[in-house]
Amino acid sequence: xxxxxxxxxxxxxxxxxxxxxxxxxxxxxxxxxxxxxxxxxxxxxxxxxxxxxxxxxxxxxxxxxxxxxxxxxxxxxxxxxxxxxxxxxxxxxxxxxxxxxxxxxxxxxxxxxxxxxxxxxxxxxxxxxxxxxxxxxxxxxxxxxxxxxxxxxxxxxxxxxxxxxxxxxxxxxxxxxxxxxxxxxxxxxxxxxxxxxxxxxxxxxxxxxxxxxxxxxxxxxxxxxxxxxxxxxxxxxxxxxxxxxxxxxxxxxxxxxxxxxxxxxxxxxxxxxxxxxxxxxxxxxxxxxxxxxxxxxxxxxxxxxxxxxxxxxxxxxxxxxxxxxxxxxxxxxxxxxxxxxxxxxxxxxxxxxxxxxxxxxxxxxxxxxxxxxxxxxxxxxxxxxxxxxxxxxxxxxxxxxxxxxxxxxxxxxxxxxxxxxxxxxxxxxxxxxxxxxxxxxxxxxxxxxxxxxxxxxxxxxxxxxxxxxxxxxxxxxxxxxxxxxxxxxxxxxxxxxxxxxxxxxxxxxxxxxxxxxxx
Numbered sequence: 001x002x003x004x005x006x007x008x009x010x011x012x013x014x015x016x017x018x019x020x021x022x023x024x025x026x027x028x029x030x031x032x033x034x035x036x037x038x039x040x041x042x043x044x045x046x047x048x049x050x051x052x053x054x055x056x057x058x059x060x061x062x063x064x065x066x067x068x069x070x071x072x073x074x075x076x077x078x079x080x081x082x083x084x085x086x087x088x089x090x091x092x093x094x095x096x097x098x099x100x101x102x103x104x105x106x107x108x109x110x111x112x113x114x115x116x117x118x119x120x121x122x123x124x125x126x127x128x129x130x131x132x133x134x135x136x137x138x139x140x141x142x143x144x145x146x147x148x149x150x151x152x153x154x155x156x157x158x159x160x161x162x163x164x165x166x167x168x169x170x171x172x173x174x175x176x177x178x179x180x181x182x183x184x185x186x187x188x189x190x191x192x193x194x195x196x197x198x199x200x201x202x203x204x205x206x207x208x209x210x211x212x213x214x215x216x217x218x219x220x221x222x223x224x225x226x227x228x229x230x231x232x233x234x235x236x237x238x239x240x241x242x243x244x245x246x247x248x249x250x251x252x253x254x255x256x257x258x259x260x261x262x263x264x265x266x267x268x269x270x271x272x273x274x275x276x277x278x279x280x281x282x283x284x285x286x287x288x289x290x291x292x293x294x295x296x297x298x299x300x301x302x303x304x305x306x307x308x309x310x311x312x313x314x315x316x317x318x319x320x321x322x323x324x325x326x327x328x329x330x331x332x333x334x335x336x337x338x339x340x341x342x343x344x345x346x347x348x349x350x351x352x353x354x355x356x357x358x359x360x361x362x363x364x365x366x367x368x369x370x371x372x373x374x375x376x377x378x379x380x381x382x383x384x385x386x387x388x389x390x391x392x393x394x395x396x397x398x399x400x401x402x403x404x405x406x407x408x409x410x411x412x413x414x415x416x417x418x419x420x421x422x423x424x425x426x427x428x429x430x431x432x433x434x435x436x437x438x439x440x441x442x443x444x445x446x447x448x449x450x451x452x453x454x455x456x457x458x459x460x461x462x463x464x465x466x467x468x469x470x471x472x473x474x475x476x477x478x479x480x481x482x483x484x485x486x487x488x489x490x491x492x493x494x495x496x497x498x499x500x501x502x503x504x505x506x507x508x509x510x511x512x513x514x515x516x517x518x519x
Contacts (some may be wrong), residue, residue, distance in 0.1 A: 011323035012045075012331025014316050015058055017190040019332060021505030022314070022362075023056030024229055024347075026061040029134060030069035030304055031081055032088075034229050035238040037061045038340050039305035043296050045333020048308075049326040054192055054271045058312035058318050058329050063362045064266050065259075065307055067129045068398055072255040074146075090254050091244035095259035099294030102264065104494035108162065108286040109454070111268035113447045115480050117375050117382040118405035119269065121389030122262075127366025128152070129394070130359050137356035137359065138174070140166030140227060148394055154240045156398050163221045165214070169202050170353030177361045190317070199354040200346065203228065208351060227352055240304035259307050267293055267309035274315045281421060283491045303363070313362070376492035379509035381412050381480055409447070409478075416517055418444045418476055423450065426474075429457055436466035442473040447480035454488075461492045470500040475507065475518060482513040 019041050027037030037060075042372035044059030053059060072091055077084020102108060136143045140163030145151050173195050180191040211224040232238045246252050268286050275283045289310070318328050340347065375386040388408050393401025414424055426443035437460050441453065453469070453504055460467055469485075471477065487511070489497045505516040 006050055006325065007322040007324050008327040011321035011328040013192055013335055014321040014336035014337070015318050015332040017192040018317055019058070019314055020347075021061055021192055021196065021350070021355055021358055022063075023061055023336070024350065025177040025359045026063055026066060026460050027306060028060075028229075028352060029063075029066045029072040029130065029137075029359055030306060032069065032085060033240075034305070035235070035340065036240075037229050038231075038336055039303060040308045041239070041301050042333045042337045043300045043305060044308045045331075045378050046330050046335065047299060048296040049330040049333070051215075051295055051325060052288055053086045053296075053329070054274065054289045055308065055326050056319055056328070057271055057274050057284075057289070057316060057321050058314035058332060059296060059308050060295065060311050060314065061309045062266065063307045063359060063366070064123060064126050065132055065263060065309065067126050067191075068180055068255065068258050068262060068297050069306060070133075071397060072259075072466075074256070074404055076230070076249075080448065083243070086240060086243035087252065088242045088255070089240065089301050089304060090218040090247045091255045091259055092305075093242050093244075093298060094247060094252075094261065095307065096255045096297035098256070098260040098292050099297060102260075103287045103291035103294060106287045108264070108268055108290040109451060110452075112272065112484065113450050113480060114265055114269070114408065115385060115447055115478075116483060117378070117385040117479070118389045118402060119265070120254060120371050120375065121405055122385040122393055122401055123266075124274055124367040124371050124386070124396070125390045125393035125401060127363040128390075131367070133186050134356040134363065137165065138167065138170035138353045138360060140170075140221075140353060151519045153429040163223075163227075164216050165206050165221070166227050166353045167224060168353065169199055169206075169351050170357045170496060172202075172356035173199055174357035174361060177358055183253045195354060195358070195403075196350065199351050199437075200349045203351055208266075209349065213458050215417045227334050228354070229350045229352065231340065231348050233344050235344070238304065238374055242301060250398045253448035254399065258397075262398055262402070263297075263307050263309050264293075269313060270312045272487075274310070274319065275310060276490075277316065277319055281452060283487075340355050351503050378479055378511045379514040381508070381515060384412075385409055394465060413444070413446055413476070413478065416476065418446075418470065423448055426452070430456065430460065435464065436468060437464045438468045438470060440470045440473060442475075444476035444478075445471070445474050446476070446478040447479050450481050450484055451469040454484075457488065457492060457497070460513065461495045463493060466496045466498070467492075468500060471505075472500060474502050474505070477516045479515050482516070485514075 023037030023041045024034045027034050039058035048059045072088040073084035076087040129148045132148040141161055143151055145154050176195050177191045181187045197230050208228055209225050211220050213220050271284050271289050375383040383403050389401050389405035392404040422443050423446050426441050426449050429440050431438045508515045
């Protein structure tokens with residue numbers, strides 16, 4: 001037990017080093033005060049772990065929600081960022097209550113059946129949005145455009161006016177975060193422990209906290225505190241309360257849906273991913289985790305914090321650093337609290353361009369070409385879903401992007417001979433055979449009907465040692481289901497689950513998890 005506590009403290013401290021610059025950067029990129037990102041992670045670390053969140057996940061602000069929060073602040077505030085911030089907090093309160101309601105109704109499992117290609121397409125679009133906005137911060141210039149596509153279009157021209165000192169600091173931070181993991185002998189040390197002291201030293205060296213101008217190659221550039229983080233010296237002075245005056249407006253309602261839907265889905269997908277990474281093969285109670293997340297989000301929004309999720313990068317790092325329980329998440333929150341209470345003046349020396357560099361690196365990972373190639377490997381249909389979600393999200397917003405991807409998936413299933421009615425209601429029958437039960441499925445089995453199968457398995461697992469799931473009468477299986485049935489035996493570890501495949505179904509593409517149907 002002592003060893004486990006030691007491991008959790010070490011993991012919590014290591015994750016704290018990673019989380020500190022990320023929390024600050026995500027808050028700034030979302031047009032929230034920098035301290036709000038720390039608020040969020042402190043609450044996500046301490047409160048969520050005490051309530052009973054999944055064991056090894058780290059709760060906090062996420063880069064994947066930047067585009068949503070930023071859009072809410074800008075649309076609700078109509079140019080007044082302070083008003084937009086407070087109105088967005090009200091959106092966060094209602095969304096948190098809805099998350100608690102979803103958990104109470106035990107509907108959190110809906111996240112399990114979201115089409116993977118649609119989710120990855122959305123995340124890739126978010127990556128591009130982050131890159132498009134943070135590239136200007138890294139260069140120390142103000143953009144003339146606002147939309148992600150416009151920002152990218154103007155970037156090659158506008159970046160020529162970069163501020164050399166600010167840009168150099170940002171590029172140095174980017175080089176560290178990019179190359180540090182490739183140095184195998186020291187990669188176990190978080191890159192943040194190198195970046196933070198380095199950029200703080202450069203901030204002091206170039207005296208970034210003072211207003212002045214300098215000349216370089218015939219051009220004049222400005223330096224000053226606007227290029228640095230601005231945290232309050234008194235932690236409690238930063239607490240802000242929501243403004244509910246527009247909470248029922250169409251714009252607020254739109255973002256309430258987005259906060260609830262995308263935040264819950266992304267968080268629950270992370271929980272499922274972390275469960276698969278864990279050596280224990282223990283699956284979390286998704287409803288319990290979503291309840292803890294909702295309560296933590298409620299408190300966070302009430303005092304000025306960002307919406308939070310179970311964040312994949314910090315959660316994976318938590319596992320890599322040897323965490324054994326939710327105490328690691330708790331300690332990561334405690335270390336963040338100590339940092340902002342004891343050392344706010346030091347943190348105020350961190351240049352914004354260094355935080356932008358870290359976010360751009362995350363953006364590149366989200367929008368990596370590997371994501372596109374992986375979708376193509378699974379099947380051309382998955383690539384089409386990925387690209388459609390990606391493009392529509394960039395051209396409109398996340399909610400429309402996801403809706404477009406899901407609609408296209410329905411159309412693909414319909415085009416392959418499945419009626420819309422059959423997609424939702426395959427015939428599932430059960431037959432008791434001694435100490436085992438046979439589940440037979442007739443018709444198409446897709447992402448919208450998988451939960452019906454899982455609910456049947458969950459019900460039978462309580463009184464059976466062996467369950468046989470027969471796909472012999474299944475006429476069609478999509479990629480989402482092919483991926484999910486791989487984990488069934490881990491989720492119901494006390495039961496032996498055997499899948500009887502339909503040999504008459506053919507893979508539409510070479511990947512073993514590609515969609516299958518009749519030739």
